[in-house]
Amino acid sequence: MKVYTKMPKALQPFYQEELTKAAVALKKGHYMISWRHLERAHILAQPYPCQHTTVHWRMFLFGIKVKNWKEVMGQIPRLLVGGIKSFVGNIPVGNTGGANVPPLLPMEIAKDLAEIINNTKTK
Template identity: 55%
Template sequence: MKFNTTIPKKLSPFYEDELRAYIKAYRAGDLQLAWNHLERAHIIGQRYPYNHTYVHWKMLQFGVRIKSSKEVIGQIPRLVVGGVKSFVGKIPVGNPGGANVAPLQAFPIDVELQNIFKKAGVSVL
């Protein structure tokens, strides 16, 4: 079993880019694009406890801001358990992290994100 602690230095900039893009889209009022960037940040950071938990925190805040009780309620268990699952390497690869999907369901990773993992020298599996 592999214990993950911190996001690799070569992957971190891509994660940070997604969070900056989220903020920019949110401030511009493009909520769909903002959410898409949170999902991408989740997929990039889901193997690393701090990054994984932080994205779920941002998703919870997003749910509060858009007044979505489904998202708020769905993010609470993800906040509690997500980081632990990352730490022990038991994550559903490709899961976008929102309350609209099952928390343990794996998803295919789109080609653009696969290329990010390749550039960073990180396996997607």
């Protein structure tokens, strides 16, 4: 079991870019685009407790903003245990993190994100 505590520096700009794109799209009212960037940030952040929890917090706030109470309620348990599961290395790889998918379901990772993850693991 591999325990991750800190996101590699080489991965941080890609993660931050997804969060920034999500925020910009949300501000413009482009909710589907914003959500997609949050999902991508979640995939990048999953192994890292702080960043993983941050994405779930952003998803929670997104749910409030768009008045999606299913999403708000679905993010509460993810906020409580997501970071812990990251810390102990027990994550469903590729899961997009929203209440619209089962929290323990592994999912296929988009090719571009898989390349980013593989190219930044050791840097």
